[in-house]
């Protein structure tokens with residue numbers, strides 16, 4: 001296994017509150033890792049640190065580098081102080097909550113905007129496709145991959161919630177990420193949409209080289225898709241392992257039920 005993303009003693013304080021408390025984690029190439037934990041555990045803050053939206057109070061973040069440049073001798077490059085667009089260029093992408101979608105544009109037009117803006121900003125060494133034809137081919141491939149081909153010409157303001165979430169995923173994939181973060185991909189979905197998004201995540205995992213990190217409330221989804229589960233509680237890692245190990249761990253059950261409520 002190769003480490004694609006690593007944090008060392010990553011910490012974020014909001015005044016007196018420590019939202020992320022010295023989290024050290026290594027994410028392996030190819031796995032689907034779920035990060036779970038009760039409300040307020042620090043999951044979203046952790047993502048915001050990884051993607052450069054928030055600056056950590058202490059600690060560091062490392063990402064496998066596409067060009068072989070390393071800071072640590074092990075193929076990782078430090079991105080602790082990188083801005084969000086630099087993090088994205090370095091290969092770490094996140095599916096945003098709908099707000100990223102241009103409502104007045106069609107699905108294909110949205111994917112095109114994302115793909116072209118990526119083309120403009122990415123560094124040459126990551127370059128795969130160049131020229132209009134290759135970009136158009138990439139756009140069709142992305143639509144196919146995410147199952148959006150049939151609604152490619154539909155304006156986004158007429159899509160269902162589930163369809164919009166899928167468009168978001170396509171936009172995040174347009175930057176050809178090595179690591180793909182999803183924050184509650186099933187939030188607000190009905191059961192049919194949940195089933196669809198779960199099979200999409202599985203297909204993407206099979207079809208792409210990308211490594212997936214997912215936060216999720218729905219425990220059926222977590223059990224279904226995860227190779228590994230990391231449990232956060234009060235900003236710290238409480239448990240880390242296979243779904244079988246983690247979900248039968250007493251400390252985990254207690255954290256969810258509230259240990260001092262007994």
Ligand SMILES: Nc1ncnc2c1ncn2[C@@H]1O[C@H](COP(=O)(O)OP(=O)(O)O)[C@@H](O)[C@H]1O
Pocket residue numbers: 014017019037038039040041042043044045046
């Ligand atoms: N911008 C902020 N300013 C102050 N406190 C925050 C901020 N963002 C999150 N918090 C606090 O940090 C803790 C972790 O929140 P969050 O990362 O959203 O948890 P989760 O995503 O696991 O529900 C919570 O106590 C929350 O109230």
Ligand SMILES: [Mg+2]
Pocket residue numbers: 043044045
């Ligand atoms: Mg959250």
